[in-house]
Amino acid sequence: MNWLRQFFTRHRHYDELSQSIREHLDEKAADLMDRGLTREQAERTARREFGNVTQIEECSREVWQWPTLESILSDAKYAIRQMRKAPGFSTVVVVILALGIGANTTVFSIVDAVMLRPLPFAQPQRLVEVKASGEQHFESSDVSYPDFFDWRTQAHSFEHLLAYHDTSDTLTGVNRPLHLDGEVVSWEMVPTLGISPELGRGFSPEDEKQGSRVILISHTFWKTQFAGDRSVLGRSISLGGNLYTIIGVMPATFRFPVTQPNNSFWTTLAVDADVTDIRPLTANRSTHFLTVVGRLKPGVTVAQADQEMKVIAARLAKQYPETNTRHSSAWVQSELASVLGDTSTLLLVVLGAVMLVLLIACGNIANLLLARVRDRHREIAMRSALGADRARIVRQLLAESLLLGVAGGIAGCLLAFACTPAVLRLIGDSVPRAADAGVDLPMLGFALGISLLSGVVFGIVPALTASKTDLVSTLKEGGYSDIPSHDWLRSSVIVGQVAVGIVLTVGAGLLITSFVRLTRMDEGFTPDHLLTFTFDLPDATYKDTRSQFYQQYFERLRALPGVQSAAGVHNLPMTYDLAMISFEDPEHPLPKGQQPNADLTFISTDYFHTLQVPLLRGRDFTDSDDMKAPQVMIVNEAFAKRYFPGEDVLGKKLKPGALNGMPGGPPLREIVGVVGNVRHFGVQREMPPAIYLPASQLPNWCCLRSVVRTSVDPMSLEPAVRRLVSSMDPNLPVTQVRTMDELFSLQLAQPRFAMILLGAFAGLALLLTVVGLYGVMAYSVSRRTREIGVRLALGAQRNTVMRMILHDAAVLLLIGTAIGVAASIVSASVLKSTLYGVDPHDPLVLTVVCISVTLTGLLAAYIPSIRAASIDPMKALRTE
């Protein structure tokens, strides 16, 4: 701590130093006077022999200082003084920077949370996802249990393979029945993820055996339901009418899958093994619904694992051609990449956009600084005349821009604090892990980093230019000389800004067009005034009575006041539920593995009427389509066109692979109706073929989601609906109560936030560009006042002067636009995967953007041009 003491006592040292030097001079002068010199002569001689007192004192003082730090401090002090001397300028710069840095920090905090942070598992870089696929990647699909079991025994690249799928169940035997989300997993969950339970044990291989019912619960569930009681181990809870033994509690930070933060329990695949079905799920190789995560053995690369899995998948396809022909390959990718999916492209586009905005902001500030350099020419020339070398001046000017950068950064951080929650609300659930984003310490570090970086970016060129001052001419001309290269520099900055602005605006324009097309696209049904909700009918209670329950329930639901019609559906549009089923055409038999397939939806009666899906031909399902009646199905238009072009599909008999609980495999079904295509997802590029089956002919299939068309505000029916269900069975909690509009809006969350963010950034970029252009033109007019005065005095028309200024602006705009259009054409294809119904090179969008940018730019130049035209030649010539 010696240096610290010295730091605080150094003023005493300075005093003593001065005193010593004074004593030295006095003593010497006295000696000299003894030799006969006058006092005046003696003092002068003493000083001469001593040397430069001030310099020596300064040199001696420096011993006590940290020279670099202190000269930086003095630079900073000077910079602060400069900032306060020009408050208007400083405010403008800080505001521009705050916008740029605030936006960057906000977006980057989201990118960090979503893409950069490791997954919350042990050694997450060794976690990979394994997908089944066809020969090409894009056909990738989920995995069936038997395939997973084969992978697990045959693959050597992994320490563990873990399969899982979502589930949900009703907790009963408590005060109020509770709907819980959970996960069915293979036993390797704990070793694969490397996260141990905080209480109890993980699953063991025995827990996968048929009949086993053990469960791991989440920390939150443990705290809320069991008040954190440690004796919870070994207790049983009733889920969906089955008793499960609690064997452990997972820690509070445990989230698996990371996209499902609300999971309350994890149980083993034993629940899928012993459904007293003809073929339990665990034995069904054609039902693909598992996600598989693997932990690579140390030293094994993703590529090696990928190779091995491809070999295994090909082998299985040969062994089981009936089921695996479509899944003859597999691929392995890092778990993080698979969690992110397409989102990373979108986020990177947004991040790129926001960085371009900052670049434009830096361009503006650089231009402002260049203009200021002209005002400060004389000061800088004076400093170099007094001995400052070029590096010293550059350092001083850079200190000023860095200080501006830091001030802007602080304001930007405040802005980011304010904006992040709003942006997160906009994003909602559409981006995995985004909810974890926040402006924390690393983000502040990032903000500081980009602040300093921007300080250098916008400061370096003005500083270098300024330091190149030609001393003699500047001082001689009284500081009014000009550096001709400035205009060239300033103009190129503007051209660059216009180009970048065009790129951003084109991007935003494409996203907006795409979004508008999405919202205007025909859904194939009428989405307003629809209420949807769901409840489970657990096998334990309703295995045999499900159909009767539904029939009664829908009758009573339709009788509620405000209800126009109601129906049940499995795989409702605008939810993420989807099932595919392959079917057999007895007239054109194909080998099993090559059978065509279609989307599968099973529905109650009145479904098409409730959603207002047009029935094009044939008939709807009726109550008489039950188990005893002939088995039937309805298809959509796309199905008819794809598989029976030019034929009448009504009356055709097909065999979709849907077991109805009867022996003898899936029954042959007659097509009794054709309905219009229904859009299943908010963002969907084409209408795929679909098959509808009557729920009453699949009594073993669970469960239907209710959809109600109302004559009143749909949400106002929620209490009545809850009362109705609970009056029929108090152990059936109603969940996921949503209007169709809400579901639709949730589906569009990702394109919406991309559009809003990119739109906002493009707007900001355009605004900054226009302001920058205005600044450059206004500056140019003020600099050319005398020239314009002379022109006017010599008889130039005011129109000509105006045209001259507008012409200058137009040249800059056109060059910038041309570069921008070229850059857009090159770069727009990154948006391809996020665009719907619009080509990345849509000529209309390009044209509209170019015209509007050019017009706004000319408008910005119009004001300075008017000022130029109104210059009074007499005044202009007199002022110089």
Place this chain on the structure above:
Amino acid sequence: MKSLILTYLFKTTIVAHMKKKAQYRGLFPGALEMMILKTLSWKPMHGYALAQRLKDISEDYLQIEEGSLYPALQRMLKTGWLETEMGLSARNRPVRVFKVTEAGKKHLEQELASVEKMFAGITRVLTLAEQ
């Protein structure tokens, strides 16, 4: 012999010092400090007296700017080889005198030893080189 070496050192060091900080990267780092320590350990002195004394013993061979001593004195104060206290000048005026500390004495001894060794080496080479 020793005084000649000191004089030589003194000269180079002071000249070097005038050329900014180059002296410590020169041939004899620490030479000025050594001379100051040697002089002051004979008797604590104030700056003027020290300068005079250095001039006298080098027999006016050195025409130096007296002020150049001060940065070196400050450095030695900072390092702890010197301390200051109030004393009297030759004219009986109260002045701040510089005094060698224990650490300073130790440093001087070490430096003298190493310089002597170095010069012994150099002298030996110079004497024997052509034999």
